[in-house]
Amino acid sequence: xxxxxxxxxxxxxxxxxxxxxxxxxxxxxxxxxxxxxxxxxxxxxxxxxxxxxxxxxxxxxxxxxxxxxxxxxxxxxxxxxxxxxxxxxxxxxxxxxxxxxxxxxxxxxxxxxxxxxxxxxxxxxxxxxxxxxxxxxxxxxxxxxxxxxxxxxxxxxxxxxxxxxxxxxxxxxxxxxxxxxxxxxxxxxxxxxxxxxxxxxxxxxxxxxxxxxxxxxxxxxxxxxxxxxxxxxxxxxxxxxxxxxxxxxxxxxxxxxxxxxxxxxxxxxxxxxxxxxxxxxxxxxxxxxxxxxxxxxxxxxxxxxxx
Numbered sequence: 001x002x003x004x005x006x007x008x009x010x011x012x013x014x015x016x017x018x019x020x021x022x023x024x025x026x027x028x029x030x031x032x033x034x035x036x037x038x039x040x041x042x043x044x045x046x047x048x049x050x051x052x053x054x055x056x057x058x059x060x061x062x063x064x065x066x067x068x069x070x071x072x073x074x075x076x077x078x079x080x081x082x083x084x085x086x087x088x089x090x091x092x093x094x095x096x097x098x099x100x101x102x103x104x105x106x107x108x109x110x111x112x113x114x115x116x117x118x119x120x121x122x123x124x125x126x127x128x129x130x131x132x133x134x135x136x137x138x139x140x141x142x143x144x145x146x147x148x149x150x151x152x153x154x155x156x157x158x159x160x161x162x163x164x165x166x167x168x169x170x171x172x173x174x175x176x177x178x179x180x181x182x183x184x185x186x187x188x189x190x191x192x193x194x195x196x197x198x199x200x201x202x203x204x205x206x207x208x209x210x211x212x213x214x215x216x217x218x219x220x221x222x223x224x225x226x227x228x229x230x231x232x233x234x235x236x237x238x239x240x241x242x243x244x245x246x247x248x249x250x251x252x253x254x255x256x257x258x259x260x261x262x263x264x265x266x267x268x269x270x271x272x273x274x275x276x277x278x279x280x281x282x283x284x285x286x287x288x289x290x291x292x293x294x295x296x297x298x299x300x301x302x303x304x305x306x307x
Contacts, residue, residue, distance in 0.1 A: 013040035074143030100136035100148035113300035171301035194269035
């Protein structure tokens with residue numbers, strides 16, 4: 001099989017595996033079976049005559065040949081997607097920016113930035129997607145995103161260990177907060193003492209993978225009691241409002257908290273800082289549309305810190 005005969009489906013599957021980091025996650029994102037993903041990857045590697053993915057215990061990583069194919073595949077798939085957009089009457093590719101964002105930034109920063117951009121630059125069309133920091137970093141590397149909002153916690157390491165490093169700009173650095181039911185004894189004051197978090201019930205993220213125990217206060221000196229798990233932040237906050245437990249939140253999410261929830265700072269221990277980062281690939285500066293979106297995101301992040 002000649003590489004020029006590779007199908008668009010195989011290229012899309014290859015991109016999804018490169019972005020998601022595992023065959024299983026790629027299959028879930030595409031709605032395919034894992035065996036179907038494996039067949040597509042096998043076909044594209046046969047056509048390339050080389051191993052494109054290094055299989056590792058913690059997932060996959062692009063080989064040198066894989067990076068070459070990914071670079072070219074991203075161009076091909078973007079051109080196909082651009083044609084689809086034009087046929088649908090959307091703006092030309094020059095005005096399109098592909099943005100990735102964290103679930104927590106989707107409650108305030110992203111909507112506020114997009115609303116501002118619609119007023120100031122109506123010709124800029126933003127195509128966005130939600131994801132975790134590792135997934136969004138891989139998507140940047142794969143060339144399927146132009147900009148991404150990522151999270152970082154101490155010791156503030158780079159989002160990945162690939163070279164060259166991503167270009168990162170810190171938009172905000174704020175202390176992690178706690179969402180408490182308004183009827184809970186901890187909600188009576190203006191802050192929560194870290195010593196009072198022992199023995200509490202928690203609402204956490206999924207108990208495996210990169211979201212492990214997200215929602216539980218870091219550094220607890222006990223095995224936390226996980227009362228409920230939920231991936232969606234608003235679902236967590238509604239569970240808090242129902243009195244089902246506590247969860248950690250970004251301070252920017254206080255405005256999105258439903259009635260029955262108090263968002264409070266935590267004192268008495270090391271401050272748990274969180275950074276919101278704007279990331280892009282190294283190299284030439286992005287186009288004008290991406291620069292305008294970046295400016296809107298910076299302004300929205302600052303407004304979320306000091307409304």
